[in-house]
Amino acid sequence: MVGKSKKGGERLLLLQRNVWWFRQQVPAAVRSRIAGPQFIMVNLRTADVIEAKRRRDELESQTRIQFRHIATGRRETLELPGWKPSGEPKRAALGPAERGAMWRDAVADAVAAEDDYIEDIARDLAADEAERFGDDDAKRRAFSDAFTGREKVDHHLETYLSAVGLAPKTTGERRGLVGKMARWAAGKGLTLDRIDRRQAGKYVAEEIDHLHPVTQTKHLTALRQYWIYLAKRGHIDLPSGEDRNSGWPWNGQQIEKRGKRVERGSKMEEERPFTDDEVRKLLYAPWPMKKPDWESQIRDATTISLLTGMRLAEVLTLWVGDVDRDWFDIKEGKTEAAARRVPIHPDLKAIVKRRTEGKAGTDWLFHELRPERDAGDTFGKRFKRFREAVGVDDRRNGVRRSLVNFHSARRWFTTKARHAGHSKETIAQIVGHKADKSDVTFGVYAREASGEQLKACVEDVQLPVLI
Structure with a gap:
């Protein structure tokens, strides 16, 4: 009797035109010995998922046994009912x-x-x-x-980035951070197989320890996630007892700095919300740039973020179809909590009407940015130039970035909503933050605010008037 699939579900099944197919990858050890594709595709000739699972389990049992026999040289061909191998045997000699x-x-x-x-x-x-x-x-x-994997540290980087499907901005960050570590390793003559905890510690001491704690975390997260991928795909060998999900050798490398006396004027500066005066400059100052066609996109996007708390990428990639009467229906984003409905503030109605008129549902509200290869990066650079041109900047000694940026609009909305007396749970739902599951009452049982609560929170945030 064929055993049931332990993982269940629709594993190894593919539905095409209401017919189920069996689809299984052929291991490299098997492909090296026989002719055939990377995947086996067998038409199960049924639209019934229960029957498809039964036939899937039978085929899986057969392929598992045959894969072992081929890998050990006990047989030379793969034979399955309903599947015909194609192609000629591999004759080219490999070095x-x-x-x-x-x-x-x-x-x-x-x-x-x-x-x-x-x-x-x-x-x-x-x-x-x-x-x-x-x-x-x-x-x-x-x-x-x-x-043994004596290859460059970033040898598998692009494959990893393609597999994980991160947002474009995060993909660029990961590529840069892992690439930095790869260049460090190459300079010391280290290949991937020689990166152990000791070498990782050296890299952290030389390149990461002096950075801001937030930057340290981002850097180590990029390295940890890349190494988890390498471990899961078998590209690195882990020491005995290490789990493939641990992120070895980068786990536990960040040192928490505590106990240092705080001297006058030495407090660590963090990025902050805009002030009301800065908001006035961003919204009402005379247009300072030579590109007049940028004004609408910059002022409109800034206003939307100020009155919704939406992230830059969420604002720029809104579709006309995402406007559902009095709501923005955000269907995807940075985290699971990013998919949400956000009330459209009354002061945004004119902008939304102007940007939706005469467009199809799949058109972008910010249609002028759609042709750009990376809309977020392009807009971010334009906004930075505009922000600095109207005198909205906050540079501090020893801090690489300005303490204000487009994200400061999101922080401004959150601050104003908090000052208006709304609960942190309601504000978190609007801006797309995950519920705090350690708070059993609000994080587990009462997860969502009502539509009336969400609208009241958004409408209580008011733009500063021009003085």
Whole structure:
């Protein structure tokens, strides 16, 4: 009797035109021995998901056994009902480095599938193949370097960034931070397999410890997440006892600095909300720039953020279809809590009407930014130039960035809503922050404010009048 799938659900199933298909990846250790595609696709010839799961379990049982037999040389072909292999056997001779990389991929596939049996077989076969090079030290070294992962630290970076699907801004940050570490490692002659806790500690001491704590956290988070990916895909070997999700060797590297005496004028400065006077300059100051067509997008986006607390990316990528009468219906964002409905402030009605008239539902409110490769980055640079031109800036010694930026509009909204007496839970729901699950009453049971509460909170925030 075929056993039920432990993970259940619709794993290995694909619905196309109301017909279920079985879709399974072929491990690299198997692909290296037979002709065939990277994936097996079998038409299950049923629209019933229950029957599809039953047939899926039967096929999975067959493929699992055949994969093991092919990897160990006990059979040479893969045979499944309803599936016809195509292509010619692989005849091209691979060099030692290519074969080492192939066997490393085989191990990585087994690690990702959590198949210890196939992983052990792949490692044993790789060891046997290394012996076939005999006394040819150059070939043995090339094979060993490829198999053990003696490659540049950022060798898998672009594959990782493509796999995780981060927001464009976060993707750029991760690329830059991991790239910085890769350049440091290359300068010291270190390959990926030689980055252990000791080398990670050296990097942190030299490049991260002196940074602002927030920047430290961002840097270490980027490295930790990249190494978690490497561990899960089998590209690095973890010490015994380390979990693949720990982020080794970067976990626990940040040192909390405590006990330092605070001297007069030495308090750490943090980014802050705009002041009312700064808001007046941003909204009412004469246009200072040579690009008159930028004024509408900058003033409109700023006003929307000031009166909703929305993030820059959320404002710029609003679709006309996201306007649902008196609400902005945000369907995606930085976190799970970012998907939410935000009341449209009465002072935004004119802007929304002007930017939705004559447009289709899939058009952007800020249509002029849609052709840009990275709308957020383009707008951010324009806003910075505008902000500085109207005299809204706050630079401090030892702090790289200004303490005010577009995010200060979001902070201004939150501050004004708090001053108006609204609860932190209602404000958090409007700005898209996660509920505090440690607060059982509001974080677990009473998670959402009513529509009336949300509207009252938004409408109590008022723009400062022009003096």
